[in-house]
Amino acid sequence: MKYKRLREDLLVLRLETGDKIRESIMKCCYEAHVNCGKINGIGAGEDFKLAVYRKNKKAYKRKRFKGEHEIVSLKGNITLKDNKPYIHLHISIANEDMKLYGGHLEEGTITATAEIFINIIEEERIKRKYNQPLNIYLMDI
Numbered sequence: 001m002k003y004k005r006l007r008e009d010l011l012v013l014r015l016e017t018g019d020k021i022r023e024s025i026m027k028c029c030y031e032a033h034v035n036c037g038k039i040n041g042i043g044a045g046e047d048f049k050l051a052v053y054r055k056n057k058k059a060y061k062r063k064r065f066k067g068e069h070e071i072v073s074l075k076g077n078i079t080l081k082d083n084k085p086y087i088h089l090h091i092s093i094a095n096e097d098m099k100l101y102g103g104h105l106e107e108g109t110i111t112a113t114a115e116i117f118i119n120i121i122e123e124e125r126i127k128r129k130y131n132q133p134l135n136i137y138l139m140d141i
Contacts, residue, residue, distance in 0.1 A: 003028045009122060015043065015114035021074070021105065022087060025116065029085040034078055036121040039089065041074035043114025048093055050103035058135040065101060068111050069093035072100065078118070079139055081128040086137075 001024040003013040011032055015024050025039065046068050051060035076089035092102040129140035 001027065003032065005032065009120045011118040011120065013041075013114075013116040013118060015110045015116065017110055017112060019110045019114075021045065021108040021110065021114065022089065024110075025087050025089070025118075026085065028118070029078055029087065032118075032120075034118060034120050035080055035085060035125050037078040038119040038121070039074065039076040039078065039087070039116060040119075041071065041114055041116030043071040043074070043110060043116075044112040045069060045071055045093070045108045045110050045114065047107065047109050048091070048105070049107035050091065050093075050101065051106050052103045053136065055134065058133075060104065062106065063103075065093060065095075067095065069095055069101075071108075071114060073102075074105070074114070074116065076105075079126040079128050081137055086128055 001019050013028050048065040051062045053060050072092040072094050074091050079086050089105040091105040094100050127140045128137040131138045
């Protein structure tokens with residue numbers, strides 16, 4: 001993983017073969033002191049674990065996607081949970097047949113590279129608060 005601050009409010013992050021997506025973005029946010037922001041990226045990876053929230057069950061349904069996939073879109077945000085950066089990511093991935101899958105990204109490993117931009121919203125510190133009826137943490141705004 002390599003990252004560079006292009007401006008006060010913009011980081012560019014390049015993930016390399018073997019990098020874990022969530023862990024790498026989290027590490028970058030800790031090192032660069034990012035507490036609030038937007039994430040946008042593309043790339044290629046494997047061994048994805050995606051989830052879809054099911055309100056009626058108040059839980060996520062999870063599915064693993066083995067093999068190499070293109071990261072068509074990686075989007076998310078950075079907020080604070082327990083006063084630490086919290087990364088909320090959604091992803092769209094395509095297999096070799098160009099079939100598209102998407103959901104909440106829980107795991108994924110880079111095969112070639114990923115190119116990610118983090119737009120920092122420095123003035124804000126949006127926190128997450130537990131919502132018992134939904135059984136998830138929501139932005140407290």
